[in-house]
């Protein structure tokens with residue numbers, strides 16, 4: 001299985017170059033493969049940089065947006081902005097734009113009720129709570145592109161906030177993450193829990 005390019009529904013303001021599925025970008029790259037390569041390189045450098053910075057927000061949607069803005073500041077004018085288009089991959093439709101903030105609010109309240117995971121020492125407990133959060137945030141998919149990297153950084157910061165764990169997503173492949181995400185999207189969290197347990201140290 002390979003991660004796909006988003007299908008999207010025009011919803012006022014097209015972010016792609018006309019007649020293509022290539023997102024307009026600061027480097028004015030019109031070739032999809034080339035954009036993916038450069039985007040990966042630039043966001044990766046920012047990702048490592050942000051990894052050294054501890055917890056950078058309060059785990060609100062604004063926090064996730066700030067993470068996205070930081071990671072993609074070199075590539076997209078709209079870095080850090082919520083999407084305005086409804087999007088899907090394959091047959092899966094991500095959260096409609098009109099419900100994104102409400103749904104994120106539900107997760108944030110759940111995190112609040114769970115003390116933002118502070119105090120958890122048991123690896124399985126930590127893994128299952130992180131799997132729930134990651135699965136739900138992934139279904140929201142707040143951004144037009146770059147959701148995976150932004151939500152993984154948010155997860156890293158939840159671990160830093162907890163203090164007992166670090167998470168290294170390099171221990172899971174993209175294919176495994178995709179499969180676990182697809183199961184989590186239908187509220188079957190076992191695969192995501194197992195994946196995360198493996199990445200926790």
Ligand SMILES: Nc1ncnc2c1ncn2[C@@H]1O[C@H](COP(=O)(O)OP(=O)(O)O)[C@@H](O)[C@H]1O
Nearest residue numbers: 089092145146147148149150177178181182185
């Ligand atoms: N059909 C799907 N159902 C659920 N999650 C999916 C689906 N397709 C892709 N994903 C998840 O979306 C994330 C990728 O989102 P994307 O916005 O492309 O971010 P990035 O480019 O940073 O990887 C991955 O975590 C992947 O597992």
Ligand SMILES: [Mg+2]
Nearest residue numbers: 003145146147
């Ligand atoms: Mg992507």
